[in-house]
Amino acid sequence: MQFGILRFGRSEVSGGVIGVDLGGTNLRGALFSEDLDIGRRLKQPTRRHEGGEAVIGRLVGLVNTLCMEQGVAIEDIAGVGIAAPGPLDVSRTMITSAPNFPDWKNLPLKARVEEALGIPVVLENDANAAAVGEFARGAGRGARSLIFLGLGTGVGGGIVLDGGLVRGAHGVGGELGHMILLADGPLCGCGNRGCLEQLASATAVLRMARERLGAGESSALIDRDDLEARHVFEAAGEGDSLALSVVDRMAYFLGLGIVSLVHTVDPEVVAVGGGVSESADLFLPRVVEVVQERVFPAARGRVRIVPAELGDAAGMVGVAWEVLKSVQ
Ligand code: ZN
Secondary structure (H helix, E strand, C coil): CCCCCEECCCCEECCCEEEEEECCCEEEEEEECCCCCEEEEEEEECCHHHCHHHHHHHHHHHHHHHHHHHCCCHHHCCCEEEEECCCECCCCCCECCCCCCHHHCCCCHHHHHHHHHCCCEEEEEHHHHHHHHHHHHCCCCCCCCEEEEEECCCEEEEEEECCEECCCCCCCCCCHHHCECCCCCCECCCCCECEHHHCCCHHHHHHHHHHHHHCCCCCHHHHCCCCCHHHHHHHHHCCCHHHHHHHHHHHHHHHHHHHHHHHHHCCCEEEEECHHHHHHHHHHHHHHHHHHHHCCHHHCCCCEEEECCCHHHHHHHHHHHHHHHHHC
C-alpha cells in the first residue's frame, strides 16, 4: 500500500487513516491510504462485559498494533474514526444510550481515545458511518445522495444528501428503523409500535415465521427447534410457501418504508445492507416492485434500490472518510 502525503492543519501526515468499528460482538479496525484503499485489517472480540474502560484500552491497543504492523508511526496517522453503536450526543463525543453498552453513558469516548493516542478522533453512529462508506466508495459512488438501510437484528439507517450526513437538530436524524409503518403493529424496543425494525429485520422475519408455524401452517421449518431468520430465507430459496410468504411480507413493508423515504428526501440511491441483505436476491425484486407501484411518477423507475457493496467494512470506510474530510 502506497501512502502519499496529507497536508492539513496539524503537520504533514503520510501514514494514512484508521477506521474502527466498535461492535457489540467484535472490535474491528483497518488502516486506509488517503485514497481510502483498505490495507491491513484486524478483528478481536469486544468483550463488552468487561466494561467501558477495558474496551477503550483494547481499542487503543488495536490502533497501535495496526500502526506497528505496518511500520507507521502513530503521529503520522491523520486520525482515527470510530463507528459506534447507538445514538451519540449532538457533539459526537460519547455514546448516549446504546443497549449493547449500558455502562457507556456519559463516558467521554472521543476525548479518552484522543488522550491515549495523541491524534484526532472522529466518532460516528455506526449506521451513519455505513451510509457514508457506501456513499463514498460503495453502492453510491458517483451519486450526490444516498439512503442506507442496514437490516440485521434491528434496522439501522443513514441519509447522505449533497455529500453530507443528515444528523438532524437533536442527533436522531436517520433513525430509519423507527419509522412507524403500522400504528398498532408489533411492539418495538424503542417503545413505539409498528416500527420498520419490527417488520423488516431478521428479528421480524423470525417472529413472523414463528407466528405462522404456531398457527399450524405447514412448512419444512416446522421440525426446526433452533429456528433462525437465515433458515427462513434458505427455505424461501427452496420454495417453501410459508417462508416465501414471510419474506414477501417483509419485502412489502421494506418497500413501503422506502416509498416514504423517497417522498421525504428523494435520494438517487437506496443501498440495502446488513446481514439480511445476503438474501437480497430473494426480497429486493419485490421491494422494487412495491416502490414502483406506490412512489410518485417522477421518481418511478429512477431511484436505484440496490444491495450495499462494502459488507462489514462500510462503517470503517465511512469513518475513515469522515476523518479525511475533517482534516483536509
Ligand atoms: Zn422503534
